[in-house]
Amino acid sequence: GSSKAASLHWTGERAVSVLLLGLLPAAYLCPGPAVDYSLAAALTLHGHWGLGQVITDYVHGDVPVKVANTGLYILSALTFAGLCHFNYQDVGICKAVAMLWSL
Secondary structure, three states, X not given: OHHHHHHHHHHHHHHHHHHHHHHHHHHHHOOOHHHHHHXXXXXXXXXXXXXXXXXXXXXXXXXXXXXXXXXXXXXXXHHHHXXXXXXXXXXXXXXXXXXXXXX
16 A cells, blocks of 8 residues: 555656656757646656655654645645746746756
8 A cells, every 4th residue: 555655656756857857858959838838747746746755854743744735735836837827928948948048
C-alpha cells in the first residue's frame, strides 16, 4: 500500500525531472504553445513536490502540517493558473525567457 505509493511518487518525481531536462532544449529549439503549457505544468508540479518535501522535513504537528499543505496547494494552483494566463494572454514562457536572454 504505502510503500507502493511512495515508489510511484518517487518514479513520478524522476519522470518530471527528466521531462524538464527535455523541455529546456525544446523551449529553445522549437518554442510554442505546446512547450509553454508543458513547462507550466512540469515546473509547477516540480515546485509543488519540492516544497512539499520541505514541509515534510521542517513543519511538525498536525495543525501546522495541514495549514502548510493547504497553503502549498493554493500556491501551486495559483502558480499554474498564472503561468497558463501568461502563456495565453502574453508572450509565453519560451519567448519571455528568450527576451530576457536578449537583454
